[in-house]
Amino acid sequence: NRQTVVSLQVIKKARENLIVAIDKLNAVLASARQGRSIPVNLNITKSNDQSKYVRSMVSNLENSIVMGVIFVVSVLFLFLGLRNALFVGFAIPMSMFISFIILSAIGATVNMMVLFGLVLALGMLVDNGIVVVENIHRFIGQGYSLFEAARYATGEIAMPIITSTFTTLAAFIPLLFWKGIMGEFMKHLPTTLIISLSASLFVALVINPVLASRFIKREGETRRPLWKKTNRILAVMAGLAALCYLTGWTSMGTFVLLMALLVALYQLFLYDLSAWFQGRLIPWLEGSYLKLLHLTLKGKNSIWSLAAVIALLFFSIAFYGLRHGEVQFFPVNEPRFINVFAELPIGSDIESSNEFMLGLEDKIYQVLQPEMPYIESFLTTVGKGVGGENETSVGNTPQKGMVTITFVDYKYRDGLKTSSLMKKLSPALLDRYPGVQIQLVKNQMGPPTGKPVNLELSGKNFPKLLQLVSDVQSYLSGKRVPGLEGLKIDINMNNPELVIHIDRDSARRFGLSTSQIAGTIRTALFGREVSKFKEGEDEYPIVVRLAKEHRGQIASLLNQKISFRSNTGALMQVPISSVTRFQYGTTFGAVNRLKMERVITMWSNIIEGYNANAVNAQLQGLMKQFPMPEGFFYKFTGEQQEQAETSAFLARVMLIALALITMILVLQFNSFVKPLIIMITVILSTIGVFGGLAAFKMDFVVLMTGIGIISLAGVVVNNAIVLVDYTDFLIANTKKRLGLDQDDELSLPDTKDCIQQAGRTRLRPVLLTAITTILGLLPMAVGLNIDFAALLADFNPHIYLGGDNAIFWGPMSWTVIFGLSFTTVLTLVLVPNMYYLSHRLKLAFKARFKKK
Structure with missing residues (x-):
């Protein structure tokens, strides 16, 4: 809620009871409060409590x-x-x-x-x-x-x-x-x-x-029961209800009173209603039914x-x-919470990501300002910990951010449809920030079924497959299919990399091998174990590695000297820059295979208010018109395949x-x-x-x-x-x-x-x-x-x-x-x-x- 916080995500173990786990967590917090383990002025807010x-x-x-x-x-x-x-x-x-x-x-x-x-x-x-x-x-x-x-x-x-x-x-x-x-x-x-x-x-x-x-x-x-008998029953029930209320058993007292009310109503008119229903209405229904049956069986x-x-x-x-x-x-649900994901270009640091998320948060507040009474909390996460409902965040992702908007319970919304708020957010956030991928995802009601739009492209030649994916993405995006949030692919094709080329002629003149050059660079970046330190029964590795302040500087890395002995046995030192040159480049982050075929998946969410089947039908029609090269194939999977x-x-x-x-x-x-x-x-x-x-x-x-x-x-x-x-x-x-x-x-x-x-x-x-x-x-x-x-x-x-x-x-x-x-x-x-x-x-x- 626009305050700096430390966020702690609690995830239950598989096959454990969620409600029991949350109750135990609440008991621990209450005990810590009572024992002053938690400072009195520390404000703890539970957000997106699934229990x-x-x-x-x-x-x-x-x-x-x-x-x-x-x-x-x-x-x-x-x-x-x-x-x-x-x-x-x-x-x-x-x-x-x-x-x-x-x-x-x-x-x-x-x-x-x-x-x-x-x-x-x-x-x-x-x-x-x-x-x-x-x-x-x-x-x-x-x-x-x-x-x-x-x-x-x-x-x-x-x-x-x-x-x-x-x-x-x-x-x-x-x-x-x-x-x-x-x-x-x-x-x-x-x-x-x-x-x-x-x-x-x-x-x-x-x-x-x-x-x-x-x-x-x-x-x-x-x-009909006699009033005298009914009154005795009512008196006993009234006394029992009073006893329950006096002992603090309110629920049972109210239940007994309701039963007493039913007994009184039965004596007053429910008995007569039942007698009329069985004595008059049902015989009339039977007679009418026989007439209808006789008519339909005639001739x-x-x-x-x-x-x-x-x-x-x-x-x-x-x-x-x-x-x-x-x-x-699956039934289209009204969101209990909405996750707004933002992914900046690879290489963006945490500070620039945080600055962008602050602006995005302001925009969301501006759009949803009239509906603030129906919003329970906003939680913004930048960098590590950004992940979806059924996803576990792995590693550090400084270029990613997420805003979780949690709504109050359905009965307190006064008939407001939270899907309408998602519809308001979509045009205000999507395609508004060049270079930034924005997703709006609501909570799921059933088991995970894959993305609403999931297109798998496969083939043996990976470089051509990468080009094909780029062409298909441009082709489908250019058609501007209504309801499509934005096509994305499951591998990052713009991972920055530093490519170091070895000058083999220069290395040969110095008597250096490529493994010596590569080993020196690897030792500088990742370290190498040279010995062990033993203390009692415990052993600790001793690792030689370039100092942290120099590892992120290309000049310091390449000016590092390679120590070796020449053919005559003399000790020599040659800077890495003398036998190498470097260039900046980009590469893909992973290679996925399915049934021995290289595959890249293109996916998208559906904008709230649009039908996934209708959007996929349009995409399938467009893909039939796309000229697929020989040896390459496509298939719609995800939610469509599950359906x-x-x-x-x-x-x-x-x-x-x-x-x-x-x-x-x-x-x-x-x-x-x-x-x-x-x-x-x-x-x-x-x-x-x-x-x-x-x-x-x-x-x-x-x-x-x-x-x-x-x-x-x-x-x-x-x-x-x-x-x-x-x-x-x-x-x-x-x-x-x-x-x-x-x-x-x-x-x-x-x-x-x-x-x-x-x-x-x-x-x-x-x-x-x-x-x-x-x-x-x-x-x-x-x-x-x-x-x-x-x-x-x-x-x-x-x-x-x-x-x-x-x-x-x-x-x-x-x-x-x-x-x-x-x-x-x-x-x-x-x-x-x-x-x-x-x-x-x-x-x-x-x-x-x-x-x-």
Whole structure:
């Protein structure tokens, strides 16, 4: 902040916990302050503390889980009532508890991937429990005892929910084999989902039936609690809350008060709301749904319905083609900090670099003056210690400088987009200082992926390669591609050097060899060990070297005398300048090889507000027009290569997942037609994805949207499996009731009745599973942040929308929400239609075959 400081960079070791490391560092500082090891008037400021960001992200994810649980349990309460909602909702904490035990056993840590995996699984954890409890209720309504209802109901739908869980897992299992740094980054997500969903299956098939057989109530047994009983409960809770406040346990006291408020609200109107929802709204929904189903199954309407949905698929793709956002590899984040790098010409001393950085700092202050309240700190570093976010500074670099601008947390920015500040800085700093390379780099959200623009040029002839790189750099820079910050190369071609040429004729006359001359110069510059000094058990080398004040002076270096003996044995001394001459020159700093080919990389950042894919597309078009010499090649790598590899991998994963799901369905139904019906719904679920992205003009984020579509494939089959399986069950019972063999076919009217009855019976669980999954993801999608810990402790929830979590996880969340919302309608309407249509075709085929 424009004051001279001593900067100390603290970097944690690999595989160590960042938060624990920072806490220990803070404890050391506090102890030093208390023990007066640090002077009282010494001001210590922590800048760019990454633990704050990690704490914030983890806290927001934890709060998203809490919000998701609240939303899910609220929906369960409306659909199932309080007692049943608690039975089903019990699957959430129990499944998470089992998941944490298994994750701990395999050595996984709680990180943002694990937490988001739990957020994504949140709504799905209750899916199996919903089906089980709802089916137990149906059996109780048919007159079975609680024990028998739990037993028969669970047995009836055990195989369908096992199959539906396996199909969901089949979508995530291929993600475990993701290689490379991106696979290391993302692997905890499928691992967490697989473990938590497997745990929810165990809870649904084992724990939920046990609880239901003991505590569930029959229809009509549930009634409004008496006010007298409620008042006693409220009095006890009020006393408990008061005790907590008196003992200083504020959080628990507030929690008890909130529970008491819910008890009072339940007595006042929530009970009536739930009763109206279950007694009026759901029967109305079932009646309306039956009318719609009857209409779509009438005559040729089933054919027209299928044709309309297929047409809608093509329309959604065309709509997305006409109105779509940008294609991004990773979500575009709002900067938490910006690094402004400046590199002066090689040879610039620290003083001139510092003077330039002072002027650059003044310019940055001038540009950002109106936004100073949202800037936490400025830190300027000159020379040693200049390095990027994932870079370690090595050696002394007096020609380099860096200004780090750190912003306040997202919730304190009052809606300000820090990317707009980066856009303000770009035109004010880039191409304004001749001879100085300026870069503006913001923090990364994911793993390092290389530069946004990375062009590798390779060939065997290195001098020609250097010239080719210079020509390509001039060619592309001359085209002034919008969004390109400035092309740079990964080797310095202007390293200054002093070339000393030996006059071999003069050296020969004196009887000197080239090795003697070179050895004298080397000894003067780097020194030579001539002996050792021993002190006790320790040895120290004795090095002869030219004095420091003379090593930097060319005259002193070249006037140094070479001592040698002539052919006659006489001792002679000849100045180095007598047998040499020197000249100034430049050279490159390194030679890089890739697969035995010499390679030079040309790279650039992208100016904030521009799309990396669009810029690279323009550069690729320009390179196709550039006449490449024979024997030389170019390739776009870096972030573009990582994006291409990720896209190819996700496409393979999608195909493998669909194949695995199909195999499971074929084994379940012993049929190809029914799996085909279900898989068609998976394909048609993309209508919701593309339609939603186009309607809101959202970016297509290759990584997050791709994983979202894969996740969607595993989720959407669940309801279709349960619906088709129950339709088969009703058809089998009808055949038995009519005295038909299992190989006989039901008439169309009887089949239609079975389809309608299955749809009506499964309407509630289908809606519930879809709504709970959507609501579980909604807080993350919209970025709703409520600090429940602060709410309980300080009565301040710090509510705000947006943030880094919403930017990072929003694309995946919206993909699942869009796709699942549309697929729910497909499951309830199109699946019965396709089932009925396939039965009509089967009867027609058999009749035609019998006639022949």
